Amino acid sequence: MTSFTVNGIARTSAAPPATPLLDVLRDEFRLTGTRFGCGEEQCGACLVLIDGIQVQSCGREIGTLAGRVVTTVEGLADHPIIAALIAEQAGQCGYCLSGMAVAAAALLARTPAPTRAEIATALDPQLCRCGAHPRILRAVERASRALNGGEIAA
Amino acid sequence: MTELPKSLADNRRLDRWLHFADARVRVSVGKVEIGQGIATALAQIAADELDVALDRLQWRAGDTELAPDEGSTSSSLSIEVGGASLRLVCAEARALFLAEAARMLNAAPAELAIEDGAILRDGVPTGHDYWTLAARVDLARDATGTATPKLRAAHRIVGTSTPRRDLPEKLAGTGFVHDMVLPGMVQARVLRQPRPDATLGGVDEAAIARHGARLVRSGHFVAILAPTAATLRAAVDAARPRWENCDTPDPAMAEAAWLATQPADIRARGSEAPPPAGRAHQATYSRPYVSHASLGPSCALAHEHDGILEIWSHVQGVYPLRANVAATLRRDPESIIVRHVAGPGCYGHNGADDAALDAAVTATLVPGTPVRILWSRADEFAFSPAGTAMQTTLRAVLDEAGLPVDLTATITSGVHVNRGPGRLLAARTLPGAQPMPPPTEVSDPYPGAGTRNIVPYYDIPAWRYSHHLVAGTPIRTSALRGLGAVVNVFALESFLDELADLSGHDPVAYRLRLLSDPRARRLVERAAAMSGWAGRGPAGTGTGLGLAFARYKNRSGYACVVAKVEADTEIRLRHIWCTADSGLAINPDGVRAQLEGGIIQAASMALKEQLRLDATGTATHSWADYPILRFSEIPPIDIELMDEPDEPSLGMGECTMGPTAAAIANAAAHALGLRLRDMPLTRERILAVA
Numbered sequence: 052m053t054s055f056t057v058n059g060i061a062r063t064s065a066a067p068p069a070t071p072l073l074d075v076l077r078d079e080f081r082l083t084g085t086r087f088g089c090g091e092e093q094c095g096a097c098l099v100l101i102d103g104i105q106v107q108s109c110g111r112e113i114g115t116l117a118g119r120v121v122t123t124v125e126g127l128a129d130h131p132i133i134a135a136l137i138a139e140q141a142g143q144c145g146y147c148l149s150g151m152a153v154a155a156a157a158l159l160a161r162t163p164a165p166t167r168a169e170i171a172t173a174l175d176p177q178l179c180r181c182g183a184h185p186r187i188l189r190a191v192e193r194a195s196r197a198l199n200g201g202e203i204a205a
Numbered sequence: 206m207t208e209l210p211k212s213l214a215d216n217r218r219l220d221r222w223l224h225f226a227d228a229r230v231r232v233s234v235g236k237v238e239i240g241q242g243i244a245t246a247l248a249q250i251a252a253d254e255l256d257v258a259l260d261r262l263q264w265r266a267g268d269t270e271l272a273p274d275e276g277s278t279s280s281s282l283s284i285e286v287g288g289a290s291l292r293l294v295c296a297e298a299r300a301l302f303l304a305e306a307a308r309m310l311n312a313a314p315a316e317l318a319i320e321d322g323a324i325l326r327d328g329v330p331t332g333h334d335y336w337t338l339a340a341r342v343d344l345a346r347d348a349t350g351t352a353t354p355k356l357r358a359a360h361r362i363v364g365t366s367t368p369r370r371d372l373p374e375k376l377a378g379t380g381f382v383h384d385m386v387l388p389g390m391v392q393a394r395v396l397r398q399p400r401p402d403a404t405l406g407g408v409d410e411a412a413i414a415r416h417g418a419r420l421v422r423s424g425h426f427v428a429i430l431a432p433t434a435a436t437l438r439a440a441v442d443a444a445r446p447r448w449e450n451c452d453t454p455d456p457a458m459a460e461a462a463w464l465a466t467q468p469a470d471i472r473a474r475g476s477e478a479p480p481p482a483g484r485a486h487q488a489t490y491s492r493p494y495v496s497h498a499s500l501g502p503s504c505a506l507a508h509e510h511d512g513i514l515e516i517w518s519h520v521q522g523v524y525p526l527r528a529n530v531a532a533t534l535r536r537d538p539e540s541i542i543v544r545h546v547a548g549p550g551c552y553g554h555n556g557a558d559d560a561a562l563d564a565a566v567t568a569t570l571v572p573g574t575p576v577r578i579l580w581s582r583a584d585e586f587a588f589s590p591a592g593t594a595m596q597t598t599l600r601a602v603l604d605e606a607g608l609p610v611d612l613t614a615t616i617t618s619g620v621h622v623n624r625g626p627g628r629l630l631a632a633r634t635l636p637g638a639q640p641m642p643p644p645t646e647v648s649d650p651y652p653g654a655g656t657r658n659i660v661p662y663y664d665i666p667a668w669r670y671s672h673h674l675v676a677g678t679p680i681r682t683s684a685l686r687g688l689g690a691v692v693n694v695f696a697l698e699s700f701l702d703e704l705a706d707l708s709g710h711d712p713v714a715y716r717l718r719l720l721s722d723p724r725a726r727r728l729v730e731r732a733a734a735m736s737g738w739a740g741r742g743p744a745g746t747g748t749g750l751g752l753a754f755a756r757y758k759n760r761s762g763y764a765c766v767v768a769k770v771e772a773d774t775e776i777r778l779r780h781i782w783c784t785a786d787s788g789l790a791i792n793p794d795g796v797r798a799q800l801e802g803g804i805i806q807a808a809s810m811a812l813k814e815q816l817r818l819d820a821t822g823t824a825t826h827s828w829a830d831y832p833i834l835r836f837s838e839i840p841p842i843d844i845e846l847m848d849e850p851d852e853p854s855l856g857m858g859e860c861t862m863g864p865t866a867a868a869i870a871n872a873a874a875h876a877l878g879l880r881l882r883d884m885p886l887t888r889e890r891i892l893a894v895a
Contacts, residue, residue, distance in 0.1 A: 067435070069435075071435065077434070082378065083379055083384035084376075084377070084378025084379070086383070086501060087383065087501065087579070088501055088582070089582040089827065090581065090582060091582060091827055091828070094500060096501065123378075124376070125377070125378045137376065140368060140369055140794055140795075140798060142240075143240040143241065143242070143550055143798060144240030144547070144548070144549050145371070145375035145380070146500045146548075146549035147500050149376070152376065170836075171837040172836075175835045175837050178500060178828060178835070180549070180550055181802045182805030182806050183798070183801070183802065184805060184834075184836050185801055186798070188836065
């Protein structure tokens, strides 16, 4: 049994300790916003925050999480990055966007007003195949402005 | 009567498309959302034509039980053909409702109008609306196609950048077939034949059982079923299948040049006269095998119940998949339902169909139990169909001014369109399986597949081409965004720059000498102006500017791309400009998104992408083996959409692919003073020609 917090809710999983967090989120807790992209920590689609630090959940074993605080894209519903991604129409298929939102939230937590180059560097591990990159960059800038007192709406 | 657009000609009953109930309009279509924004753009067309608010539309797309058969969502035709059909359907339904209202009100139809579904007479509500009249208007009738759609000036939603209707759900964490769970569902994976026609010598069933999983089998088709993803992975890893009768490919077979050594079915088109004598130039261009590389591996659900095999898939075409599954399983198509659910962007024919057949076969082996198939990343790279390697050789004869008067093309390619029975992976493992049937791709200039865009859009008096279709590719191939147009435009537009250089012309001026379509000329002129072409400077400085143009399929969307690069032993993108003409843009921001996406995917393909082989098969197993363009490698992209609102809408998803690849090659040639003719334009290629 592993007990930890997910999006502010206390959760317990009976999954074997070596089970990837991604499987527990998707299959046990039905939090499907965290996407399966590769299972090899190479694409960023399954990114979550653990105690505020971004982690690819496909490579993190559930047994290491006792007492930890996990935030998934569902837990970011009120974060300005979500509204900003929509305002910029920053998705085509949308499959990568959960990971993008989590990576952006992590970046904005440590660098509230990043430059475009800082955003690109921070998002470089996150793969997008549709070519939504320019819009995702703009969305992070928009979310940054919102966090610093600006407007989110288009 | 004028000819109906194909989707409507194939599905003439109006009630197949529209249903009015509970103050909503249910719209059913066959063209599906694969990330290209079509569900929003088509809804804009329907809402405008019906005079209802967008949020009154309930959307149903891709369903063999409930929606019309529009074939496959492919070839940039969803707006051109699907949209044109839906517009006529809605215009006709609206006219029928207005006629009924006019009868009831004893009014002339011209006195009546519709506002958000309510019938107005001289601007005043009549108490009638679509829903009060629905029982009196019989839509169980064939469309005549004679209703007149609205003129451009009457559009209120068409032509606006309406936000995507599907994005909020996807950002809220649902919306993909991967997210579906059916009661009692088990997770499954198929043990894949490492090479075509390999046979299974054995598998460690005891190890599979030890992990709490089980195995089902039919011929050489083996699926492992488990209650959880983790159990399934462990069981698959432990299964250790022994495959026999595997061929051993040579890594050199992954190169486009290998195709030219192979037997081919040769088809010739165009001028039968031999090329005239005179100064000539010839060059050969190529691309290797490339992956769709969808961000999420292919997934499908299937459930055999009550005599019905129900399948949920992110496939491009639910009806073609149903026909394929029916033929493979030798059962009545009417006993199969295929429903589309969104998946990761596919960019063509990826592993979706294969995963769906995997799920279907597995479900028939465990009747009553819903099954979910989810491929591994490695299987997605190794086994989903690839974009074929291809080589295009061009030879031009030039006049005294250095302009081409005759063009001969030789295309050597694997198959670009490889759909249909017997072509999916699982079909080749089942009892009584036949080898994959030979390719049936045609070689016509329009729409073409391997031959797509090989006929120049320029004024070149004589052209001919031969298409060498190679059946025996070492990697299974099928449609990938742009098909042969990517390589043919890469070749033609690179070649034009070479011809211009040979005779001392500026590449833009040279193109304008040869281009008579005013819409095309406008794009080239504007892209040149945007990019500061006039100050382009000499070649060989390490910084280069390159331009390329094409009209997709020579009949669809127009795009001109200019790339600015820095190049030494590698090529770095510094800026991209694009001008495009979509005719009437239903959703201008959606068009821009498609243009941006095409540019970035083509740039990634041109600079980085290649599937590799080793003696065991595909040697590309992960993103580490298949780099794609990342954020910090993507330059500013400036797009000017020069739409023509009074012209028919043109599909825009694929039109930037060839021009982008060629613009980068032309810019690299300008920067380096060296011509790279083989994608990907990597450090190794640069060093090889330097």
